[in-house]
Amino acid sequence: MRASVNRPPTPDADEDKEAEPTLQEIINIKLIESGEKERLKELLRERLIECGWRDELKAQCRAFTRKKGRSKITVDEIVRNITPKGRAMVPDNVKAELLQRIRAFLMSDAL
Amino acid sequence: MAFKSKKAGGDSEDYKPCQHLLDYKAKYGIQAFRVLHKCLKTGPPGRASIRREEKEVPRCAICGKAQGRLYACLVCATIGCWLPPDQLHSRVHAQTNPGHDLAVDVDRAELFCCLCNDQVYDADFDRAVIGAQSLVALSGRVNGKEGPQNGAESTTADVKVGRSSKGGLSLKNSDNKVPSVNGLDGNESDRKDGDDGRDRKRRKGAEFKTWVPTQSDLLTIRQGSTPLVEDANLPSGLRGLNNLGNTCFMNSVLQALLHTPPLRNYFLSDRHNRTICQRRATHLCLGCDMDTIFSAAFSGERTPYSPAQFLYSWWRHAANLAGYEQQDAHEFFISTVDGIHANSGTTSPRARNSQTGRGGDVDCRCIVHRVFSGLLRSDVTCTVCGFTSTTYDPCVDISLDLEPDIRPDSKVFMDSIIGNFDGGRSSRGSTANGITGNSTLLGCLDRFTRPERLGANEKFFCQRCQTRQESIKQMSVRKLPLVLCFHIKRFEHSSTRNTSRKVDRYMQFPFSLDMAPYISSAIVRSRHGNRLLFVETEEMWASQSPSTEFELFAVVTHSGKLDSGHYVSFIRLAGQWYKCDDAWVTRVSEEVVRASQGYMLYYVLKTLSYKSSDFQDSTAGHESEANGNHGYTWSSSGVTNGT
Incomplete structure (x- = not known):
């Protein structure tokens, strides 16, 4: 059992199902392989902290948890409820900057 | 995104882990967590993730996609995705394989119980992560x-x-x-x-x-x-x-x-x-x-x-x-x-x-x-x-x-x-x-x-x-x-x-x-x-x-x-x-x-x-x-x- 963690993922049911990856997936893979994704994540993290998004979201989570009662709540529930709000709260300029970065990456990197 | 349940910080004493976690630990002991050492990667301080190789792109074993949160089964390392409301393949995995309830978030190296739908906390697990992490952090500095x-x-x-x-x-x-x-x-x-x-x-x-x-x-x-x-x-x-x-x-x-x-x-x-x-x-x-x-x-x-x-x-x-x-x-x-x-x-x-x-x-x-x-x-x-x-x-x-x-x-x-x-x-x-x-x-x-x-x-x-x-x-x-x-x-x-x-x-x-x-x-x-x-x-x-x-x-x-x-x-x-x-x-x-x-x-x-x-x-x-x-x-x- 211990060694099994290092095994490649078990091809559970669908070895054959190997569908054509979508464009989004290809980009995602490229971003990960080049390490750009980590950098983007770090950038995003910084931006969201700077603009107060994180604090606001924390407050929302806290309020939600309090409303539900902290012993009854699961992480999954919080995620499900707060995610839409969180998405909506991301400032446009942050989105724009990230988009710009991704675009620049796709242009520069020979895909 | 990571939502830190407040259970983590303050009341570690009155925190009760779920039955699934207790069962897992009873069966495999704390040594089980040690195997994670090899797979643990550290990004910026405090942020760990689970990868078998440096540039691995983890994807769900069932749908083959890399969407939502991805969890690796603690028992067999199968990766499943978690994209509410309907795409919960790690849960499917846990349901079809009894005992495979616990998984680890590949991007955050945190424990998750697929049956409880909740993050779970375990001091032994965290110690294993921190121990491994400090090693990685050192070599990277x-x-x-x-x-x-x-x-x-x-x-x-x-x-x-x-x-x-x-x-x-x-x-x-x-x-x-x-x-x-x-x-x-x-x-x-x-x-x-x-x-x-x-x-x-x-x-x-x-x-x-x-x-x-x-x-x-x-x-x-x-x-x-x-x-x-x-x-x-x-x-x-x-x-x-x-x-x-x-x-x-x-x-x-x-x-x-x-x-x-x-x-x-x-x-x-x-x-x-x-x-x-x-x-x-x-x-x-x-x-x-x-x-x-x-x-x-x-x-x-x-x-x-x-x-x-x-x-x-x-x-x-x-x-x-x-x-x-x-x-x-x-x-x-x-x-x-x-x-x-x-x-x-x-x-x-x-x-x-x-x-x-x-x-x-x-x-x-x-x-x-x-x-x-x-x-x-x-x-x-x-x-x-x-x-x-x-x-x-x-x-x-x-x-x-x-x-x-x-x-x-x-x-x-x-x-x-x-x-x-x-x-x-x-x-x-x-x-x-x-x-x-x-x-x-x-x-x-x-x-x-x-x-x-x-x-x-x-x-x-x-x-x-x-x-x-x-x-x-x-x-x-x-x-x-x-x-x-x-x-x-x-x-x-x-x-x-x-x-x-x-x-x-x-x-x-x-x-x-x-x-x-x-x-x-x-x-x-x-x-x-x-x-x-x-x-x-x-x-x-x-x-x-x-x-x-x-x-x-x-x-x-x-x-x-x-x-x-x-x-x-x-x-x-x-x-x-x-x-x-x-x-x-x-x-x-x-x-x-x-x-x-x-x-x-x-x-x-x-x-x-x-x-x-x-x-x-x-x-x-x-x-x-x-x-x-x-x-x-x-x-x-x-x-x-x-x-």
Whole structure:
């Protein structure tokens, strides 16, 4: 059992199902392989902290948890409820900057 | 995105793990978590992830996509996705394979129970992660990095600052709510000018009230005092100190002490009056001698003063250092602090028991320790089991090693490392450093607080493993003092030649310093993320002072060699820098100070705050000592401090 963690993922049911990856997936893979994704994540993290998004979201989570009662709540529930709000709260300029970065990456990197 | 359930921090005790986790642990034991070591990757500090290979793109074994959160089964390592509401393949996996309930979030290395739909916490798991993580973090780190935010810091004193350091004799509490430096302030700092309400709820401090003198107070002031000679050009307290024979080490430190705002206010507000001090009759009292110097410096007289009495008392206090030889200014500082403390007679019983030679004492009520004493925290983490042992050490200063030379050609390499490993912390300083290649105070602080592997011959005895293990040590500042004194170790010992030499390298230091990244809560948090912590409680975070901004007010510099040279200090008064070279005091520009080779740097907290106990204290102190009159007096315009 211990060694099994290092095994490649078990091809559970669908070895054959190997569908054509979508464009989004290809980009995602490229971003990960080049390490750009980590950098983007770090950038995003910084931006969201700077603009107060994180604090606001924390407050929302806290309020939600309090409303539900902290012993009854699961992480999954919080995620499900707060995610839409969180998405909506991301400032446009942050989105724009990230988009710009991704675009620049796709242009520069020979895909 | 990661939502940290609040279960992680505070109530680790009443947290009950789910049955699935208990079952898993009963079946596989804690050893099971160890296998994670190999798969653990560390990004910026505190952020771990699970990957089998460096650039692996994890994807769901069922749908083959990489959407939503991905969880790797703890039993068979199958990755499943979690994209509510309907795409919950890791849950499908758990349901079809009994016993495979627990999974680990591949991007965060946190435990998740697929049946409970909830994050679960387990100290053993977290220890395994932390142990592995500290290893990875170490190998990924490079020595030199970090520079201060040079650009921003050059604007130095903002409005708030000017106020706290300015008020020489006139301690007006001005229009805003920032309390001016009133005699002393408490340790349990909290922010009074809270523009953001975030820290508010934890504050325990007391409200600052301006002292309004009553009629009789005014009468006493008028009768018991003589007006000071106002000097329009120079701020009060500036007076040269004569060199009494190689005593520049003393003069430079005394100048810094004379202009340490909380110390100055303490002595000038007559809290230690040499004419009524009880100890003076029988013992030597360095506090009384300080009082004498303060009186002399702030008397309005500008001719250089000879602190002969103080020197004599200090000789008697530190007999081994007596004589006309050159001494180390840092040694003098430590011994003076110790001397004033020992003579002050206010030592708490507990402090007396735990008294050590050079360390400070956070609980001590004596003036020097209330001003200079901080608490350092040192964590030693076992790399095998992740067990951390924590010790706290009081200190009156922080000794920093200079960074080793950073060569420009290593810059490219460093950038790449920084980009990959160290995002969070080094983004602060990397830009400045890249340009100058200089060693900086922030860089030194980063070195001071970074995890450090203990050598093979100093293996640490791990209480959990019950054997000596490879360990990682990390320092942080548990409690910041009011006045932070940095001592830069400018000597280098070569064991091969058995000689010491002075390091004349320039080190940049900011005029305004934020210690937030170096305090224990930040360090521990960045190391552990939101793991279930072993010792930390909500209290620990709460008691951490929210005020971490410091500003520079004195620099002691040394020129010359290890065994001989000259000390000069730079003092900031009313927004202007003065160079105190023994008997000569001259006004200098900021650039001169910036370019100086700092040996000791004194920073004072920008915003001071008060505990309610301080008010009682100072009231009592004031009444009992108010009888004696000093030779000097308050300037007519100023309102004296008080309660």
